[in-house]
Amino acid sequence: MTVTGCYPVLMTPDVARTAAFYREVLGFTPTFAADWYVSMRLGDHELAVLRFDHPTVPEPFRAVPRGIIVNIEVDDVDAVHERLTREHGLTPVLPLRDEDFGQRHFIVAGPDEVLVDIIQPIEPSPEFAAAFA
Numbered sequence: 001m002t003v004t005g006c007y008p009v010l011m012t013p014d015v016a017r018t019a020a021f022y023r024e025v026l027g028f029t030p031t032f033a034a035d036w037y038v039s040m041r042l043g044d045h046e047l048a049v050l051r052f053d054h055p056t057v058p059e060p061f062r063a064v065p066r067g068i069i070v071n072i073e074v075d076d077v078d079a080v081h082e083r084l085t086r087e088h089g090l091t092p093v094l095p096l097r098d099e100d101f102g103q104r105h106f107i108v109a110g111p112d113e114v115l116v117d118i119i120q121p122i123e124p125s126p127e128f129a130a131a132f133a
Contacts, residue, residue: 005046007045007046008047008070009047009048011063012052012064013053015051021110024088026116028042031046036051047070066112068114070110070114072119073119077096077106077118091108098122100128101124101131102124102128103119104119105119
């Protein structure tokens, strides 16, 4: 099997609002836009949003997402934290902090209760360093 792409598609009741969040707050650029589906890119990374009740979604699975975290790794998490809190007025649901498992990060709530974890990899503690391949 040759994989040519792999990306999440977040189902939502409001495609325009959800796409606007990822575009305006996080800097994604739309590559395709319809009222029911928007595909976006940020560098080499892709994300899409889809109207949850669109006919391409099998009826038993038409639901708004819950329990999803979108991870976005950056080179300067402090600068992104400053921009999202000051310019966009977002209040992190997990404050900026360092984790022993090798992340400096914070989490904000995006549309539809999807969490967005903004991460900068850091040196893990010796306890976790051995777990990395």
